[in-house]
Amino acid sequence: MSLPLAGVTIVDFSRILSGPYATMILADLGASVIKIERPGRGDGARALPPLKDGKSGYFAAVNRGKRSIALDLENAEDQALLRRILARADVLVENFRPGVMDRHGLGWEALHAELPALVYASVSGYGQTGPDARRPAYDAVAQARAGFMALTGDPGRPQRAGSSIADLAGGMFLAHGILAALYDRVRTGRGRRVDVALLDAQLALMEQAVAQTAIGPAPQANGTRHPSLAPCEAVAASDGAFVLAAGSDAQFERLCLTLQLPLSDDPRFASNAARLSHARLLKRLIEAATLEHPRSHWLAKLTAAGIPCAPIQSMDQVMKDPQLMARNMIVEVLDRYGRATFKAAGNPIKMSGMEDRPARPAAPELDGNRGDILRWLES
Amino acid sequence: MSLPLAGVTIVDFSRILSGPYATMILADLGASVIKIERPGRGDGARALPPLKDGKSGYFAAVNRGKRSIALDLENAEDQALLRRILARADVLVENFRPGVMDRHGLGWEALHAELPALVYASVSGYGQTGPDARRPAYDAVAQARAGFMALTGDPGRPQRAGSSIADLAGGMFLAHGILAALYDRVRTGRGRRVDVALLDAQLALMEQAVAQTAIGPAPQANGTRHPSLAPCEAVAASDGAFVLAAGSDAQFERLCLTLQLPLSDDPRFASNAARLSHARLLKRLIEAATLEHPRSHWLAKLTAAGIPCAPIQSMDQVMKDPQLMARNMIVEVLDRYGRATFKAAGNPIKMSGMEDRPARPAAPELDGNRGDILRWLES
Numbered sequence: 001m002s003l004p005l006a007g008v009t010i011v012d013f014s015r016i017l018s019g020p021y022a023t024m025i026l027a028d029l030g031a032s033v034i035k036i037e038r039p040g041r042g043d044g045a046r047a048l049p050p051l052k053d054g055k056s057g058y059f060a061a062v063n064r065g066k067r068s069i070a071l072d073l074e075n076a077e078d079q080a081l082l083r084r085i086l087a088r089a090d091v092l093v094e095n096f097r098p099g100v101m102d103r104h105g106l107g108w109e110a111l112h113a114e115l116p117a118l119v120y121a122s123v124s125g126y127g128q129t130g131p132d133a134r135r136p137a138y139d140a141v142a143q144a145r146a147g148f149m150a151l152t153g154d155p156g157r158p159q160r161a162g163s164s165i166a167d168l169a170g171g172m173f174l175a176h177g178i179l180a181a182l183y184d185r186v187r188t189g190r191g192r193r194v195d196v197a198l199l200d201a202q203l204a205l206m207e208q209a210v211a212q213t214a215i216g217p218a219p220q221a222n223g224t225r226h227p228s229l230a231p232c233e234a235v236a237a238s239d240g241a242f243v244l245a246a247g248s249d250a251q252f253e254r255l256c257l258t259l260q261l262p263l264s265d266d267p268r269f270a271s272n273a274a275r276l277s278h279a280r281l282l283k284r285l286i287e288a289a290t291l292e293h294p295r296s297h298w299l300a301k302l303t304a305a306g307i308p309c310a311p312i313q314s315m316d317q318v319m320k321d322p323q324l325m326a327r328n329m330i331v332e333v334l335d336r337y338g339r340a341t342f343k344a345a346g347n348p349i350k351m352s353g354m355e356d357r358p359a360r361p362a363a364p365e366l367d368g369n370r371g372d373i374l375r376w377l378e379s
Numbered sequence: 380m381s382l383p384l385a386g387v388t389i390v391d392f393s394r395i396l397s398g399p400y401a402t403m404i405l406a407d408l409g410a411s412v413i414k415i416e417r418p419g420r421g422d423g424a425r426a427l428p429p430l431k432d433g434k435s436g437y438f439a440a441v442n443r444g445k446r447s448i449a450l451d452l453e454n455a456e457d458q459a460l461l462r463r464i465l466a467r468a469d470v471l472v473e474n475f476r477p478g479v480m481d482r483h484g485l486g487w488e489a490l491h492a493e494l495p496a497l498v499y500a501s502v503s504g505y506g507q508t509g510p511d512a513r514r515p516a517y518d519a520v521a522q523a524r525a526g527f528m529a530l531t532g533d534p535g536r537p538q539r540a541g542s543s544i545a546d547l548a549g550g551m552f553l554a555h556g557i558l559a560a561l562y563d564r565v566r567t568g569r570g571r572r573v574d575v576a577l578l579d580a581q582l583a584l585m586e587q588a589v590a591q592t593a594i595g596p597a598p599q600a601n602g603t604r605h606p607s608l609a610p611c612e613a614v615a616a617s618d619g620a621f622v623l624a625a626g627s628d629a630q631f632e633r634l635c636l637t638l639q640l641p642l643s644d645d646p647r648f649a650s651n652a653a654r655l656s657h658a659r660l661l662k663r664l665i666e667a668a669t670l671e672h673p674r675s676h677w678l679a680k681l682t683a684a685g686i687p688c689a690p691i692q693s694m695d696q697v698m699k700d701p702q703l704m705a706r707n708m709i710v711e712v713l714d715r716y717g718r719a720t721f722k723a724a725g726n727p728i729k730m731s732g733m734e735d736r737p738a739r740p741a742a743p744e745l746d747g748n749r750g751d752i753l754r755w756l757e758s
Binding site for chain 1: 380383384395396400404408409423426427428429430431436437439440441487504505506507508509510511514515516517518519520521522523524525526527528529530531532533536537538539540541542543544547548551552553554555556558559560561562563565567571572573574575576578579580582583584585586587588589590591592593594595597598600601602603604605606607608611612613620621622624626627630650651652655682685686687688689690691692693694695696697698700701702703705706708709721722723724725726727728729730731732733
């Protein structure tokens with residue numbers, strides 16, 4: 001069985017994270033991705049830490065298995081070569097600021113008229129429309145403006161999430177749009193324009209906060225506590241904190257039994273809504289029990305009782321986690337000589353008939369596949 | 380032009396968030412979603428706060444435009460009806476713990492033998508394989524175990540991200556898998572099994588942390604600071620903090636000009652890598668300038684200079700943000716009588732030929748579409 005996106009060719013002008021993450025997802029599903037990079041420095045992510053022997057492990061992770069050709073969009077010969085590549089492509093991806101592709105004669109209207117079957121996908125800070133469309137943005141800007149930062153951390157001390165959520169979500173929604181447009185194109189023969197904004201993508205992850213704010217009161221930052229479930233947060237054991245969650249009444253009853261807490265007949269804790277109203281009190285009652293023993297004691301007890309729980313793992317622990325290992329979620333990324341050089345998060349989309357290899361092909365050298373690509377154009 | 384997923388029918392057994400978020404994305408793109416709910420209480424999200432007149436605004440947001448039929452999987456008649464529905468479906472979605480669907484005769488092997496074209500998509504806490512496959516999990520458990528919580532917040536004080544990132548990412552990767560399998564099915568006529576774990580999905584969002592840990596040293600929580608870019612974080616103005624980001628040398632030079640900081644010839648700040656090594660010092664030098672004026676002053680100045688920046692908005696501010704309004708990112712959700720009752724985050728995937736309505740159809744009443752669904756089966 002072939003990979004589900006075998007035969008799909010993506011021409012990828014995108015740099016750094018949001019666009020490249022979208023094409024990484026699609027490449028993991030079998031698409032062939034050709035990076036169009038500017039001569040000289042190429043994708044700015046090539047210089048981003050962490051570096052090993054001068055190569056970016058970050059670039060290697062996100063661009064594994066893609067190919068690269070360096071083209072100067074100001075140069076007529078390079079533009080002609082680019083047109084030949086686009087004529088063979090199914091999808092174009094770009095994450096410039098709105099207007100940049102148009103200046104190079106590569107805007108949606110121009111290309112759609114010329115290549116009506118091409119799916120044209122753009123991800124930008126603010127999207128193609130609206131008063132701020134042409135402003136630059138980064139992940140942190142979208143996290144702050146969409147309200148996500150204000151809801152992360154302790155009240156009054158906004159925090160960034162531990163990874164570039166707005167960039168990643170932008171890339172993920174872009175990939176949904178591309179896939180839906182490809183499916184649709186089978187019937188219609190026509191490509192569509194997909195337009196995703198980091199700001200919109202970040203807001204789309206705030207399904208609870210938007211619903212809550214509309215009804216009121218607006219949610220506040222809550223530390224580790226879930227806004228709609230209780231108990232569901234970090235609690236203290238004798239040697240540090242761990243996370244537990246009892247979202248259903250049955251789980252809460254088992255939790256009370258496990259902790260020997262006589263709360264299951266208390267009306268303040270009789271339903272999730274009641275527990276949520278008394279969440280601060282409930283946490284203290286739980287901790288009065290959990291502080292008596294170390295984390296390992298409680299994780300074993302709660303696991304045996306079927307109550308969701310976890311250690312708050314450091315990255316060193318995560319990289320050796322047996323469940324993640326069993327799921328092939330830490331993969332090797334090869335260098336150009338085929339040596340295991342970097343590590344990356346694996347593909348979280350497991351699928352029947354799709355091999356899930358423990359090592360991934362190298363990210364390309366800048367312009368490293370020009371010869372291949374020229375031969376493919378002749379074929 | 381019709382919606383890209385027009386004609387795709389999804390039978391959705393999933394509850395709460397991860398699965399329903401996947402089918403919400405697909406419904407926004409035109410798929411028809413039939414929720415199979417247990418009689419009596421249905422999807423547990425129907426009871427989750429925020430509530431308005433006894434109805435959950437959270438359920439309404441995530442289940443807008445879906446239909447519902449209540450079926451008892453233990454009852455032979457209901458099972459027969461379910462088989463008729465499945466025979467007309469393109470996709471099955473479920474988020475039970477592994478083993479539950481098999482107990483009802485609805486496991487992948489059994490259904491694939493019977494309905495080879497059906498795409499079968501599962502999202503669970505730990506996935507269908509590995510030592511912890513059968514354990515229960517919630518979003519917070521995956522955030523903690525995947526290392527995300529330890530990287531969010533100030534060092535030594537782990538925080539949950541401001542929304543249910545692991546659940547949402549699980550749903551988003553599930554939707555990618557479903558869409559890729561649907562595209563593939565056009566060629567092969569055969570459905571595939573998609574298997575996504577919340578734990579894997581959370582780790583897949585940690586592309587930087589995994590690459591960094593493999594090369595060393597392992598990353599630590601960084602407050603609002605980006606791990607690979609500097610400056611890119613919250614800084615203090617005279618009346619509070621705002622976010623700025625200058626990822627390129629050109630942006631950094633403009634930032635220095637705007638703040639009148641004589642740093643552009645200083646070798647400690649000559650490249651992103653150098654700035655990252657001196658990020659704590661750089662923040663103080665920037666704040667020595669920004670503390671002189673309020674946030675509004677700096678946001679205007681930096682915007683004029685083309686430097687990415689944003690206020691750290693509260694949800695009340697977000698709900699009125701002009702760019703989000705212009706992008707139709709806060710939509711009304713109707714009630715069963717067609718009245719605008721709830722609000723929800725809109726569809727971040729904008730697409731040509733796809734109408735982006737400012738109001739969305741109601742979420743279904745439990746078993747509220749039985750008549751429709753029976754008529755559709757006869758048609």
